[in-house]
Amino acid sequence: MFGSRKEDLPSPTTAPATSPELTPTKIERQPDSAKTPAARGFLSNEVSIEGDLSFRNELLIDGKVNGKINATGTLIVGKNARIRGEVRVKSVTIQGTIEGNVFATERCVLEPGGTLRGDVESPRLALDENASFLGRAKISANRG
16 A cells, blocks of 8 residues: 555656756756946045046945036945036936035935035935035926
8 A cells, every 4th residue: 555655656766856847957047137228437535536437327325526427326325425527417316415506307315414515406405404405496398
């Protein structure tokens, strides 16, 4: 009775150990770059740049920049960042300090502790009550 039942079940050696249906292969897995459409750049608080800066995707600046920033991506101004110059980006989040005018095609966000000394033009503007803003704001029509 017990012997006939064991014969009906497949033994572990019957199925190949590397069956493609059971074991994912490297070909089936997506690389991290495919999961994240935009690469993230980072400038630490020990970095200081004199001159213009441009990028395409996303950049987190926690250092100092003296010059224009022109980008088609998202800029995150870290808590230690100090930027002097005009900023033209798709989106900007300010946790540190910007001294200069900001032009954002999507949005501008001033988070707690963030400081903006200059004018801002953007379709969306968000200011935290613990942020500092000295300048004029122009809420422009969204051109998307």
